[in-house]
Amino acid sequence: MNLFFSITKHIKYILILVPFLYMINANGQGGHGPVFTLATPTLGQGELSFDAMVMTTKQNESAWMLRQNWHYGLTEDIQLNFSVPTTLKRIANPPQGRLGTMMGSYGDLEISGLFRVFKTYPAIGQRFESTLLLGTSVPTESKRGGITVGPSIHAATVTGYASRSFYAWAGTGYQHYFKKNNDQLGNIFYITGVVGYRPAFFQHDYPKPDWRIFLESVTEWVGNNTVDNIENKNTDLVRTLLGPSVLGLYGKWGLSAGILFPLDLTTTKTDELELFRSSFVLSYWF
Amino acid sequence: MKTQFLLIIVSFLLFPVTNASAQITEVKQTVFGMDCSPCAHGLEKRIKKMDGVKSASVSLNDGQLTASFTDDNTLTLKEIRSAIKNSGFDPKSATIKVRGKLFKPDNSTFILKTNSREEFFLVDEEKNHKLMNFKNNETILVSGKTEISEEVGIKLILIDINKSPK
Numbered sequence: 001m002n003l004f005f006s007i008t009k010h011i012k013y014i015l016i017l018v019p020f021l022y023m024i025n026a027n028g029q030g031g032h033g034p035v036f037t038l039a040t041p042t043l044g045q046g047e048l049s050f051d052a053m054v055m056t057t058k059q060n061e062s063a064w065m066l067r068q069n070w071h072y073g074l075t076e077d078i079q080l081n082f083s084v085p086t087t088l089k090r091i092a093n094p095p096q097g098r099l100g101t102m103m104g105s106y107g108d109l110e111i112s113g114l115f116r117v118f119k120t121y122p123a124i125g126q127r128f129e130s131t132l133l134l135g136t137s138v139p140t141e142s143k144r145g146g147i148t149v150g151p152s153i154h155a156a157t158v159t160g161y162a163s164r165s166f167y168a169w170a171g172t173g174y175q176h177y178f179k180k181n182n183d184q185l186g187n188i189f190y191i192t193g194v195v196g197y198r199p200a201f202f203q204h205d206y207p208k209p210d211w212r213i214f215l216e217s218v219t220e221w222v223g224n225n226t227v228d229n230i231e232n233k234n235t236d237l238v239r240t241l242l243g244p245s246v247l248g249l250y251g252k253w254g255l256s257a258g259i260l261f262p263l264d265l266t267t268t269k270t271d272e273l274e275l276f277r278s279s280f281v282l283s284y285w286f
Numbered sequence: 287m288k289t290q291f292l293l294i295i296v297s298f299l300l301f302p303v304t305n306a307s308a309q310i311t312e313v314k315q316t317v318f319g320m321d322c323s324p325c326a327h328g329l330e331k332r333i334k335k336m337d338g339v340k341s342a343s344v345s346l347n348d349g350q351l352t353a354s355f356t357d358d359n360t361l362t363l364k365e366i367r368s369a370i371k372n373s374g375f376d377p378k379s380a381t382i383k384v385r386g387k388l389f390k391p392d393n394s395t396f397i398l399k400t401n402s403r404e405e406f407f408l409v410d411e412e413k414n415h416k417l418m419n420f421k422n423n424e425t426i427l428v429s430g431k432t433e434i435s436e437e438v439g440i441k442l443i444l445i446d447i448n449k450s451p452k
Contacts, residue, residue, distance in 0.1 A: 049324070125349055249322055
């Protein structure tokens, strides 16, 4: 019920976005990767796409977030991203992590650029690519888990392969939070890996629906937080999450969903164990 | 190779294309790198937006763009390939149907020129000498497979050739 009221409360943002969708006329493509992990695809030149993402993570209780992501292809190898979070349901100590690696962390408004630094197309439907992701974020909330949140910078790199049947990407990234009011969130270092498969019965030709499944993995090393200039020992953690996701594409629409579960967790904050992380994404290519 | 290149330049100077009604009419372009539905959607939309395109469709499984063009189009193959590259993909060889004026600087060099000043270096791989049946400066309709290189430009390996009324 609380979630329903939260959505109702934020309906004005959705109403603002809807006409905006129809005002812009551009081509579409790209963003056809996994839900949580780094992937290489970029939009073509002048192309625009939009994702509306509902994310939830459960510790003792669930946090819910709506994220709106805009993607624009500056060239066929450079994509600009704008990711706006809207917190639907807060929790006292949200997990320090990127949740979805291609967009900002919990509660961060992020602007980023994807730079495809390498590409080769060995055959029909196949591509090897490497992409660099650089971004900066500002928080949309002053405090997170009792700590004043500062802006951050983020850099990541990913390389991988996509075809009509198989997909695989591996990537790594680092996010540094700046100190604000003598507080500083712990930095995040992470590696991601994903493999995907599109079964033969989903290999119908365009414009028929196109489905694929992924197995995604994220390992995060989160540093200690600093409060009042004092490093708060034992707030660091290492966690590995693994889980499935599915992506369905139909023309200019995309629908994806995924869930990650922790494999292990090394932390002193045992009462804040992240039980799962899930996302549901609706995408539209203009 | 140098001789051929010189002949192409000489022929261009001797026989400048004026207002010939000649152009690409059909393209079946192999495209590498497309692996998803939005890829196909984006490319199809981009091609359909170009002036002079009558129809365009994309097959992901075949990695192929198929397009047909209006009679008065002034599109070049280079522009179509450039649009594919801007979509983030790699255009490979194509089978095209193109109308243009035949120029024969000598008995072994055949060049097709369109009204958009694009030139195709015609190659008769099967050696059936059909090209000899057509006169210099005659408008012909050629279908063939393209091979593109920096040195020669666009080679068009002949599949079929017909006299065109236009």
